[in-house]
Amino acid sequence: MNIVILSRGPGLxxxxxxxxxxxxRGHRMRVIDHVRCSIVVEKGRPKxxxxxxxxxxxxxxxxxxxxxxxxxxxxxxxxxxxxNVFSSVSSAALLRSRDKLRCxxxxxxxxxxxxxxxxxxxxxxxxxxxxxxxxLPVVIKLLEGTHGLGVILAETQHxxxxxxxxxxxxxxxxxxxxxxxxxxxxxxxxxxINGEIVASMKRTAAPGDFRSNLHRGASSxxxxxSKAEAITALKAVDILGLDVAGVDILQSHRGPLILExxxxxxxxxxxxxxGIDVAAEVINFVEKKVKQKRSARFR
Ligand SMILES: Nc1ncnc2c1ncn2[C@@H]1O[C@H](COP(=O)(O)OP(=O)(O)O)[C@@H](O)[C@H]1O
Ligand SMILES: [Mg+2]
Numbered sequence: 001m002n003i004v005i006l007s008r009g010p011g012l013x014x015x016x017x018x019x020x021x022x023x024x025r026g027h028r029m030r031v032i033d034h035v036r037c038s039i040v041v042e043k044g045r046p047k048x049x050x051x052x053x054x055x056x057x058x059x060x061x062x063x064x065x066x067x068x069x070x071x072x073x074x075x076x077x078x079x080x081x082x083x084n085v086f087s088s089v090s091s092a093a094l095l096r097s098r099d100k101l102r103c104x105x106x107x108x109x110x111x112x113x114x115x116x117x118x119x120x121x122x123x124x125x126x127x128x129x130x131x132x133x134x135x136l137p138v139v140i141k142l143l144e145g146t147h148g149l150g151v152i153l154a155e156t157q158h159x160x161x162x163x164x165x166x167x168x169x170x171x172x173x174x175x176x177x178x179x180x181x182x183x184x185x186x187x188x189x190x191x192x193i194n195g196e197i198v199a200s201m202k203r204t205a206a207p208g209d210f211r212s213n214l215h216r217g218a219s220s221x222x223x224x225x226s227k228a229e230a231i232t233a234l235k236a237v238d239i240l241g242l243d244v245a246g247v248d249i250l251q252s253h254r255g256p257l258i259l260e261x262x263x264x265x266x267x268x269x270x271x272x273x274x275g276i277d278v279a280a281e282v283i284n285f286v287e288k289k290v291k292q293k294r295s296a297r298f299r
Contacts, residue, residue: 007064014267015278046082067146093241133178148213190233200273
């Protein structure tokens with residue numbers, strides 16, 4: 001098969017593992033930087049160009065789209081979808097899950113546990129907003145932040161007010177969330193492929209931090225999921241329409257609460273922690289889907 005990995009970093013662990021695994025199985029692998037792609041949209045003939053070269057006869061793409069280029073990445077994926085190329089994440093699902101607010105709205109509507117969350121770009125009556133999420137401390141986060149950057153714990157009214165006012169002034173979209181104290185700086189990452197849990201880990205924040213992102217120095221161990229956690233994670237990816245995803249869950253007194261669902265989850269932490277070759281599972285899935293698609297065409 002001809003498989004393209006859409007990635008800005010050919011040297012990144014996840015990209016490399018996918019590339020090598022694909023090669024090992026005899027596929028023609030290629031890494032393409034979606035930021036350097038252009039697309040031609042015209043009636044019935046969608047085309048993708050990479051640095052001037054037309055990209056065609058591709059069987060599947062595996063998008064690894066960073067948060068800062070979601071919109072462009074989604075447009076490139078959509079173009080491949082129009083070309084009838086299988087994508088391990090659909091453009092629609094990528095957009096749905098990347099926006100933390102949209103994601104929480106969809107999950108909340110489906111009755112899944114989420115931390116109480118307020119969205120506003122209006123700095124008046126901040127004490128009402130804080131009360132709405134259950135009082136201090138509160139977590140303030142950028143809607144499109146990632147790797148724990150742009151996630152702030154405000155312990156006093158004064159800090160909360162100044163942070164909210166500053167972000168509003170900068171026109172940065174934010175949410176204000178109840179702080180789940182009992183999760184004690186830890187969360188659970190559940191890696192799901194094609195509606196099945198393939199690996200999971202518990203991440204614990206570095207001393208002095210409350211953010212359990214591995215990029216922020218957190219540590220991780222394998223974890224056995226509770227039934228409620230497994231069901232919650234599986235429902236979440238189903239609602240968002242993601243085939244490959246990392247679901248982040250806080251363990252709270254009122255059960256599992258979903259923090260976010262990552263449509264481009266990193267492979268390094270989860271593979272090394274769980275001992276499971278997650279890249280191989282992803283390639284497996286892509287092979288299966290392309291085969292299904294081919295046989296459907298000839299039926
Ligand atoms: N409401 C919350 N209560 C407790 N801890 C939180 C809360 N929100 C985020 N955290 C901690 O901060 C980390 C980063 O938050 P998250 O919303 O996942 O942002 P990012 O997209 O930057 O990873 C989480 O993994 C979790 O450890
Ligand atoms: Mg996160």
